[in-house]
Amino acid sequence: MLLEHPLTLTTLILDGAAILLMLCLLLFSGHLRRHKRMEGKLFFFICVLTILFAVVNAGSHAMHFRDYDTWIVAAKICRTLSDIAPMLILFQWMVFVDYTLYKSRDNLLRRYKFAFVLILLCIVMLIVNLFTGIAYEFDEELFTHAHVPFYVMLIIEYLFLLLSFFVIIQYRVRNKGQNFFMIFPFAIPVLAGVALNDIHPELGTFGIGTAVGLVMMYIFMYRGIALVDEDTGFYKADLLELLKKVPANSEIGGTGIVFTCENADEKIQKILADNKPADSIMVQLNEKDYLLLAAGQRESAIKILIECVTEEAEEAGLKISSRYERQKKGESSEEFLKKFE
Amino acid sequence: MESRNITSDNLEDYEKILDADVTENIGRDNFRGLALHKGKDDPACAALIWELKNLDEDKDNEAELVYYFAGDKKNGEQLLEEAEAEFQEDEVKRSFFEFPEDTENAESIFKQAGFHPEKREGRDITVTVGELAALDIAKGNVPDFVSPIGNLMVRQFRKGIANCMFHGKKGLLEDLASLPMSWYDPEVSCCVEADGKVNGFLLIHKMNSGKLIVELMCAIGPDYRMDILHMLRFSIKAAAEKYPEETQVILRRHNDAVKNLSARLFPGKQGETVLAGEREEGR
Known part of the structure; x- marks a missing residue:
């Protein structure tokens, strides 16, 4: 059946590739596996979230074209989880960038209190959506059709990505242009994945975009990571x-x-x-x-x-x-x- | 004529001719004082107090004249000559002053000494605690990471000072590192903390005359502007609780940041007219 729907099959392959990439990154990086430092913990958590997203996203797409009555509950749950995950991933990414630059936990709590509220509201909306269809509805083939609240949630996700840019710009202005951190290795693949997803909603590319972005970011940061003692942070x-x-x-x-x-x-x-x-x-x-x-x-x-x-x-x-x-x-x-x- | 250095050991001999707010600075590392006496047992007939600047930095040393008194022109001229010799010993490259407009004989004496004096708006603006408490910025909550410096241990305070100084912050205080915590009002002065470290201060000193002066206002965290606003709110509220409304508060507009802030808080407020001048030393 899936062979008859190439876009859905492609999504499953891409999500599988994303899972594989993340597992390889975690297996080959002792630093990430041990995640003794806060930055390592944050990055590790993003990788885990990406794997979870790819799993539920693949599950959600695999249910397309199945029997509506039998699969609707599973489809709704998978879809809800696959909508929560990107928000958490991009929020976590924003927090990771901020902490990597400023090394301040208190600063994170003070700056991003609003973000916790937004995420909570979005999660509540998605749970309510399970029963009311306020954010999106499923059709006979278990594809979804979005309403305004869903797009508001998307804007919130992009806001987190945008804020990570501002944090870097702010840091570079304060530190007189020191070329410390390049967000682009992460942002370009993610934005590409998001853009493709928007052009072809049946094509789930956020997972693979994020996975590629994380791997590129890790490679970019590796030299700096190798210079830090995991135990002392010096x-x-x-x-x-x-x-x-x-x-x-x-x-x-x-x-x-x-x-x-x-x-x-x-x-x-x-x-x-x-x-x-x-x-x-x-x-x-x-x-x-x-x-x-x-x-x-x-x-x-x-x-x-x-x-x-x-x-x-x-x-x-x-x-x-x-x-x-x-x-x-x-x-x-x-x-x-x-x-x- | 005999010249003598004014120090903390002989300060009581000069208290009658010195300003109350100046005497408390005698004894600080970077303050110098000189007095002229007609004879050995005569009281002082002229006095000059100055503050040395940039001693601790990779810049030319400067001297800011903070107090001047001379009974007549001749005494004033001799006083400045003696002071010039001291400037040379301290390798001062530039000296400058800002005195009240009506300082006796000052304009002609300083002109003769090469200072190019002129009347202009002074850098200090003086407001009252009542005026500060009426500002919009004084309304609202203060986050719990802003606290009075009286709550700090001495070591925390010193670490915070070092933290700020390493970021180039010193406010009005050349001897920020040596001043004890007790120099500042413990309830009205405050700090911001993050991750167990102090990374911002608003330090206010109460002068002998009862006026308050903001001597350091800085924050070095990622959201330093918000931190400064929070500290301002805290200090205004604390000052309103502790001091009468008419208590005067001096804001010295010594850099662009303070100039912009005071223009924002008190648009149109001007400093008093002063007599100001400067001179290159080592001519």
């Missing part, structure tokens, strides 16, 4: 080699402070994480040396930071020493970072 010393390549006429940071702790353990890592100024970078150079790179150069600020870290370390029974260097005007990144080797 960068590894390899980062310095990358930073040395920053062009000679740009300054990578104002100050570098090296903290040396003879008996370094999780305690000193927590102290350093607690004292690290916002938007600064902490690099673990070796077993006992940690390098903080921060934009500011005011000596009095550096001294407060060193005092606070030293006091807390001594209270924890740790021996710590420190030294700092400030990047001179015109000094290249390489010359500056060599001082910490």
Whole structure:
């Protein structure tokens, strides 16, 4: 029967491909499987949601052309779940982008409270739709015909994707154009999938678009992920080699402070994480040396930071020493970072 | 004529000629004071207080003259000559001032000393607590992540200060790092916290005269503009509860952000006319 309906068959193949892609990504990426850091958890959850979406979407499309009376309940449930999933995926994506850039959980809760309300309203609408058909109705062949509330829900989904762009633009404006994060590896396949879906509603391409986008995003981010220690969240010393390549006429940071702790353990890592100024970078150079790179150069600020870290370390029974260097005007990144080797 | 440095050790000898709001700054790391005496046992006949700026930064040192008093022109001229020598010791490259319009003899003396004085609108605008409480911004709820600095431990406060300073924020305070938490009003000054860290402050100091002055207003989180508005709302409400309506609050429009904010809150409000001037040092 499905061979008689090539678009539905294509959807099943594409959803199967999406599931396979996501499973491969999760199987081959130890980092994602372990998801020790918050960004990893968020990304992992998006991948899982994509798999779930592809499963229910495939199920929903597989029911087309079946007996209406027998399959209507299953079709409604699958369709409802496949409508909730994209909203959650794009919301989760927005949260992932925000957290990756700003590393602030409180910021997520403060910024996106409205989003929780919107999602809840949409879920309630979809549940009500099961009984009333307010968002869409099923025809004899179990295809759906959408009404206005459904399109409102679509707009909300696109809003989440749009907001992720704004978060990146906001970050780049504040951080003077640092080319930190490119959303396009994710957004282009997703938008392509969504556009195709809109042109041919029988063709479910959101799943495969999202899966391809996630894989491309992971590949794009991989180099950065590999530089971060999963346990501490600090960068590894390899980062310095990358930073040395920053062009000679740009300054990578104002100050570098090296903290040396003879008996370094999780305690000193927590102290350093607690004292690290916002938007600064902490690099673990070796077993006992940690390098903080921060934009500011005011000596009095550096001294407060060193005092606070030293006091807390001594209270924890740790021996710590420190030294700092400030990047001179015109000094290249390489010359500056060599001082910490 | 004898010149003496005004310090916290001998401050009581000069309290009669110094402004009450200036005396509390003597003893701070970046404030200097000079007085002239006719004879060893004579009281001061002239005094100058200045604040050194940019000592901690990769910029030329500057000196802002914050208080000037001289009984006559000759004393004023000598005072400025002595001060110039001190500027050279501190490697000051530029000095400037903004004094009340009617400061005695100031215009001619400073002109003679090379300052190019002129009368213009001052950078400070003064409003009352009552006027602030009447603003729309003062209405509405304050989120629970804004709290008075009195609730902070000293170490949290210092970490927050370091956090702000690493982002280039210092407000009006060259010695922000050294000022204790007790310098600021603990109930009216506030901070914003996120993820257990302080990433914004609105610090208000109550001067000897009873006036309040906003000395630092900054936030460095992703939604820093909203954070600043929340802190403003908090501080206005707290000030309205703690101080009488007529208590004066000084907003110093020292940068574009504060200029824009005060233009938005008090459109059309102008500063008083002052006598202002500047001079390149090391001529």
